[in-house]
Amino acid sequence: MKDHMNHDAYPDNYIRSILNSVKSIAMVGASPVNVRPSYFAFKYLAQRGYDMIPINPGHVGKDLLGKPFVASLQDIGRPVDMIDIFRNSSHIMPVVKEALTLDPLPKVIWMQLGARDDAAAEQAEAAGIKVVMNRCPKIEYGRLSSEISWMGVNSRTLSSKRAPAPTQGMRLSLNRMSVGGGDTAASDRAAKNKSEQS
Amino acid sequence: MSDRLPGFSTLAVHAGAQPDPTTGARATPIYQTTSFVFNDADHAASLFGLQAFGNIYTRIGNPTNAVLEERVAALEGGTAALAVASGHAAQVVVLQQLLQPGDEFIAARKLYGGSINQFTHAFKSFGWNVVWADPDDIASFERAVTPRTKAIFIESIANPAGSITDIEAISTVARKAGVPLIVDNTLASPYLIRPIDHGADIVVHSLTKFLGGHGNSLGGIIVDAGTFDWSASGKYPMLSEPRPEYHGIRLQETFGNFAFAIACRVLGLRDLGPALSPFNAFMILTGIETLPLRMQKHCDNAKAVAEFLAAHPAVSSVNYAGLASDKYNQLARKYAPKGAGAVFTFSLKGGYDAGVSLVSKLQLFSHLANVGDTRSLVIHPASTTHSQLDDAAKIKSGAGPDVVRLSIGIEDKEDLIADLEQALGA
Numbered sequence: 001m002k003d004h005m006n007h008d009a010y011p012d013n014y015i016r017s018i019l020n021s022v023k024s025i026a027m028v029g030a031s032p033v034n035v036r037p038s039y040f041a042f043k044y045l046a047q048r049g050y051d052m053i054p055i056n057p058g059h060v061g062k063d064l065l066g067k068p069f070v071a072s073l074q075d076i077g078r079p080v081d082m083i084d085i086f087r088n089s090s091h092i093m094p095v096v097k098e099a100l101t102l103d104p105l106p107k108v109i110w111m112q113l114g115a116r117d118d119a120a121a122e123q124a125e126a127a128g129i130k131v132v133m134n135r136c137p138k139i140e141y142g143r144l145s146s147e148i149s150w151m152g153v154n155s156r157t158l159s160s161k162r163a164p165a166p167t168q169g170m171r172l173s174l175n176r177m178s179v180g181g182g183d184t185a186a187s188d189r190a191a192k193n194k195s196e197q198s
Numbered sequence: 199m200s201d202r203l204p205g206f207s208t209l210a211v212h213a214g215a216q217p218d219p220t221t222g223a224r225a226t227p228i229y230q231t232t233s234f235v236f237n238d239a240d241h242a243a244s245l246f247g248l249q250a251f252g253n254i255y256t257r258i259g260n261p262t263n264a265v266l267e268e269r270v271a272a273l274e275g276g277t278a279a280l281a282v283a284s285g286h287a288a289q290v291v292v293l294q295q296l297l298q299p300g301d302e303f304i305a306a307r308k309l310y311g312g313s314i315n316q317f318t319h320a321f322k323s324f325g326w327n328v329v330w331a332d333p334d335d336i337a338s339f340e341r342a343v344t345p346r347t348k349a350i351f352i353e354s355i356a357n358p359a360g361s362i363t364d365i366e367a368i369s370t371v372a373r374k375a376g377v378p379l380i381v382d383n384t385l386a387s388p389y390l391i392r393p394i395d396h397g398a399d400i401v402v403h404s405l406t407k408f409l410g411g412h413g414n415s416l417g418g419i420i421v422d423a424g425t426f427d428w429s430a431s432g433k434y435p436m437l438s439e440p441r442p443e444y445h446g447i448r449l450q451e452t453f454g455n456f457a458f459a460i461a462c463r464v465l466g467l468r469d470l471g472p473a474l475s476p477f478n479a480f481m482i483l484t485g486i487e488t489l490p491l492r493m494q495k496h497c498d499n500a501k502a503v504a505e506f507l508a509a510h511p512a513v514s515s516v517n518y519a520g521l522a523s524d525k526y527n528q529l530a531r532k533y534a535p536k537g538a539g540a541v542f543t544f545s546l547k548g549g550y551d552a553g554v555s556l557v558s559k560l561q562l563f564s565h566l567a568n569v570g571d572t573r574s575l576v577i578h579p580a581s582t583t584h585s586q587l588d589d590a591a592k593i594k595s596g597a598g599p600d601v602v603r604l605s606i607g608i609e610d611k612e613d614l615i616a617d618l619e620q621a622l623g624a
Contacts, residue, residue: 037452040244113451114451134454136454139454149214149265150251150259151259152267152281153277154268154271154277154456158208160212161216162217162219163219184277186394187277187423187424190427190455
């Protein structure tokens, strides 16, 4: 599986197993500016119960929603399950190389919406790390829990089971029994064409 | 099991709908409310800033409407959708995201008469300039492209004559020009044609027609294919640039492959206001559950009626792409193999007067200005839907004075043929 992951279209179970198993997430490039996507993804994931660690050398000494900024992955000083990289594609490789020096290694390296570096992904996967590229964990969490359906988004899941009533801050039902619910193959193809051109 | 893809009929029944978490209600509840209570001030601020998923006010989103949106997005193979008050509203909201005053869009000449009117007159007052092209002459689309072109608009099955558009050929023109292809899929419905599979970037519908299917509720919808890169050219600042309405958020950066649907919601629907009533959303959702059954019956009946008319001595010609002799039959076989739709035209040897006489003598067919109802419908476009056009434009759009348009319902085909026979023969 890890050798042949198709980074153009991830199976739901791959994403679901990652979001269900990781507990701590270090977010590289977390911003204290409250209109940046990294800020509200950080806030959303913290509200869903993840142990969030903001990484940004420019803000050491301050905190993000009560969590102190850390300068680098090396400075976290404790094991971390997932690294979520909020940087452009051109800045991915150094972060992955640093992640590969951690002991223990992270279980997952996640590159944000718009970010993709296949060479970096290959190195991480060779070390046994699961990789997700060009996705947002907030959107994927919302999609698989069907919370994002409030926005008219195709969650690509179907279920006849009653989900728990959502309340603020609870972990939504990521294990809601569901079957695949339609595809967005055209969008996946467009993303693949774009990454092949760049 | 989890990643198995369900079929179209399963999606038509289930997509977007799950048992209500609070009550267990299995049918989708009608959330007939204007507004939704916030958990606290921080939750309210997050929702208003587009930082959290949730409901604020029914002009921006509503849980019943959201089920309809997800269902149609799934049926079309899109990433997201936005339901609005009518098909016309869908067109305004889509183009508002794409065009600035002084910009152009290219539209197929063969369109619903109401769209021709909207594009020619209403949009002109916004400074959105339509440039017409001929869907039977793909090169006419290429010739129409200028540096100000922002989009191309076509119908998959074109009103009024039910002609089939070569979506793939026109999508190639759009891709080369670096603009999105918008396809109005109203007359086909996703059961017959899924334009996104053929290169459409945006699909719009009048839900009033086959999707709702019962002639009881107005509605429109916009489906985002998630295929277009809004930031590649700088031509689409509503999606690529920081939005002052939302503290500088860039929509494509934030929402990725469903940014267009979000733009339509938070910049279009929020500010222009053509929201769909949740009651109508419920009616349309109920209709969609039987779309595959109805659409096949519509098509099968239409083919039988078209064959009857083609053999009738009072009829000079029938335009139905499902007939082997029709000029669009090849395109119909490619794009709509299950059936060529249920809206088509025919011409009477007796001209304008014969058209008026036929309409007055029919007893089962209803004379009205709609299509895609369970009931069979008839209209004389030259004196109604296309009456705004001059004679030359009427003929060009397939609505000449001798033309009658039918929308075939799901009654027994023998009864429809008998009704036409008595009205034509007497």
